[in-house]
Amino acid sequence: xxxxxxEDIFLSTSLAxxxxxxxxxxxxxxxxxxxxxxxxxxxANAVLEGACERVIVGDLYCDIPLGLYVIRGENVVLIGELxxxxxxxxxxxxxxxxxxxxxxxxxERDATDLKGSMRKRxxxxxxx
Amino acid sequence: MLFFSxxxxxxxxEVTVELKNDIAIRGILHSVDQYLNIKLENSRVVDQDKYPHxxxxxxxxxxxxxxxxxxxxxxGVDIDILHDATRREARGG
Numbered sequence: 001x002x003x004x005x006x007e008d009i010f011l012s013t014s015l016a017x018x019x020x021x022x023x024x025x026x027x028x029x030x031x032x033x034x035x036x037x038x039x040x041x042x043x044a045n046a047v048l049e050g051a052c053e054r055v056i057v058g059d060l061y062c063d064i065p066l067g068l069y070v071i072r073g074e075n076v077v078l079i080g081e082l083x084x085x086x087x088x089x090x091x092x093x094x095x096x097x098x099x100x101x102x103x104x105x106x107x108e109r110d111a112t113d114l115k116g117s118m119r120k121r122x123x124x125x126x127x128x
Numbered sequence: 129m130l131f132f133s134x135x136x137x138x139x140x141x142e143v144t145v146e147l148k149n150d151i152a153i154r155g156i157l158h159s160v161d162q163y164l165n166i167k168l169e170n171s172r173v174v175d176q177d178k179y180p181h182x183x184x185x186x187x188x189x190x191x192x193x194x195x196x197x198x199x200x201x202x203x204g205v206d207i208d209i210l211h212d213a214t215r216r217e218a219r220g221g
Contacts, residue, residue, distance in 0.1 A: 013158075013159040013160060013161040013165050013166070013167050013189070014161075015189060018189065024181065024182070024185060026149075026151075028149070028194070030149070032181050044165070044189075044191050054181055056180060056181060073191070074193070076191050076194075077147060077149060077151075077190070077191060077194045078147070078151075078153075078188050078189065078190050078191070078194070079188060079189040080171075080182065080185030080187070080188040080189075081185065081186065081187040081188065082184050082185060083184045083185070083186045086183065086184035086186075087183065087184060088181075088183065088184045089180055089181065089183060090180050090183060093180060
């Protein structure tokens with residue numbers, strides 16, 4: 001992130017225009033954090049106030065409150081400005097409690113593990 | 129610096145940025161910096177149904193380190209100018 005020179009005044013890629021806005025931050029591990037940007041630096045390190053993690057499993061979602069977060073820039077994939085006039089999520093999605101989403105996450109993990117182990121058992125067939 | 133200057137020329141054009149986590153985002157290039165961080169305006173995810181959380185994101189900042197490809201409009205590139213600039217850079221650098 002460069003400091004804007006005089007010719008860059010309309011061309012800044014700094015996060016300054018996102019300050020005090022509610023943002024969606026995508027992390028490298030796939031997590032989605034929402035919060036208000038309070039601070040940032042040239043490495044895209046960021047401070048989010050009132051942060052929450054939006055966990056999505058299929059059509060279920062849950063916002064888990066986290067509080068004040070400092071995010072190390074190397075983990076940041078994307079920082080998105082949420083358009084307040086649009087729905088944040090498609091209407092068919094259902095909001096559930098934290099315990100329910102954890103159960104759904106576990107079910108999804110078990111299904112992937114099962115798929116993985118079955119595939120491993122079939123590997124000797126050399127089908128693909 | 130070559131690609132930084134090159135992307136500066138593309139500001140205002142529509143590009144599709146493909147990230148290392150396979151998400152592809154199409155939008156108007158708003159700005160770029162020395163790290164090739166990209167800011168897109170009017171952005172839309174290519175596969176909207178797969179990424180419901182990005183539904184209402186219209187402007188975004190993409191960290192340069194996570195970009196895999198930047199897909200450009202075919203007429204957005206003057207190949208000859210790019211060739212010359214590259215040769216100059218190769219000679220000087």
